[in-house]
Amino acid sequence: MILASLDAKSMIKSKLEPFVHINQIGIETILLDEPNYNRWISKVDKSWEGSIPATAVWQGENWIFIEDSFELYSDLQNIIDKFEIH
Amino acid sequence: MKGIFLALIFIVSSSAFAQIEMPLTKNSVMKKDGTYGDQKGKQSPPPADVMPPKEPIPVLQHDPAQIGNKKRPTVEAEPVLKIGDKIITFSLKNVDGKNYNISNAKKKKAYCIIFTCNHCPFSVKYEDRIIALHKKYGSKVEFVAINPNDPSIVEEDSYENMIIRAKEKNFKFPYLFDEGQFIMKAYGARKTPHIFLFDKDYKLAYMGGIDDNSDDPESVEQPYLANAIDALLKGQKPDVEITKAIGCSVKVKKKS
Structure with a gap:
């Protein structure tokens, strides 16, 4: 199981890491840093x-x-x- | 082992992980005059050419118990509103306490309906860009923001908090509360922000995202919405009519 975070890259330290820690998410979490959504959503x-x-x-x-x-x-x-x- | 087994979950850290959400209710109410939602207060009937589609409103839902193994879809999902469809009129409470009725809006060259909200980080990232677009185009294009979320799920999206946000950010355009969530369902708005741009004849000309980079306005290469507005102001069809963008799912109350 993989969690793909769509947080902004600038939020890794301020939001994503605390989120993973506080919620004790013991699964692989990646940051999907591809802001051109229209190109990949479909x-x-x-x-x-x-x-x-x-x-x-x-x-x-x-x-x-x-x-x-x-x-x-x-x-x-x-x-x-x-x-x-x- | 029968092949690789994978589950991939797309999230954003500021959204509640264990958010309680349920499918939308099956039947949304359409009023006799063809409008949806709160119809209290004075209003004139919508122009004859501004009528919603007559067919039943498709439902966004999933019931995990009903889902069997299936294949990856090979075609795009049919949107609720299609390019060329007529606007669905509405009358909703604005942050100024008065009802705003799109049918009574001054005739303009385009009408931009923006489903957005207070709490969603994607909506927040676009607030200043929406304000800038309104500043640039507001005299020719009607801008209307609608909060489609149920505040019993996300308190930050309550009407009271909408008033506070509108004041903080000095919104010069209406910011409406979709109480009962009829308008969101009628439009098929699935997320915030979600744009529906209509031309001067109230026909849907563009829907989807605002631009191609939510994180960094400086890195935008394709300002989809601004391009679509520019085309409409020139009397042309937008080159790009539909885009997809990441946004926060519309928060719908749990069915009891």
């Missing part, structure tokens, strides 16, 4: 309007994209459970 998913949070889950050809936040942890869990993980 490359992630053509149905994506650009709102965040947004989540892509995939395995091989199977792909689920959620342009919304999750109300419950189990909502994300249910999506991941749809994939066969061995």
Whole structure:
């Protein structure tokens, strides 16, 4: 699992690092520093309007994209459970 | 192991990570006169050529329980409002306490509807640019900002806080509260900021982002909105009619 932060590069120290620390996010977090959004949003998913949070889950050809936040942890869990993980 | 398994979540650190959000409700109410939302107070009927689409409003929703494995989409999603569609009229409460009705706005060469809000870092980054655009084009283009968020989810986006922000930033354009979130749904506004630019005949000419660099105004190469306005002022169609930009999802109340 990877968290892709769309914070401004200038906010790494002031916002992103404290956020990752305070929320005890023990997963890989990257800063997606590509401000020309129009060039890549549709490359992630053509149905994506650009709102965040947004989540892509995939395995091989199977792909689920959620342009919304999750109300419950189990909502994300249910999506991941749809994939066969061995 | 059957192939690589990956989950990629796009976030911004200042948005609440465990934000409670739910799909929009299925039916948005359209009034008999074809407008949406709060219709209290005096107003004249919209011009005959300013009418919303008659078909039902598509719903933005996801139900994780209903989602099966599927393939990556190969075509763009159909927007709620399409280029060339007529404006959807509205009457909403402005930060000055009065209702603002787009149908009563002075006739101009273009109408720029900006869904934005107080709390979203992307909206905040664009505040000064919106003010500058209004300063440059305001005499010829009607600018209207609308906050589509439910303040029960994000208190910072309450009507009272909108008044404070409008004063702080000295907004010279209306900043309206989309109480009930009817207008956001009717437009298919998914995020803040989200632009809908209409031409002099109230037809949608451009939608999407303001420019191609939210972080740094100095590094902008494509000022999409300004280019689209310039084209309309020359009586031309914008070269770029739709763009996509990152923004904060519109905050919609949890269904109980």
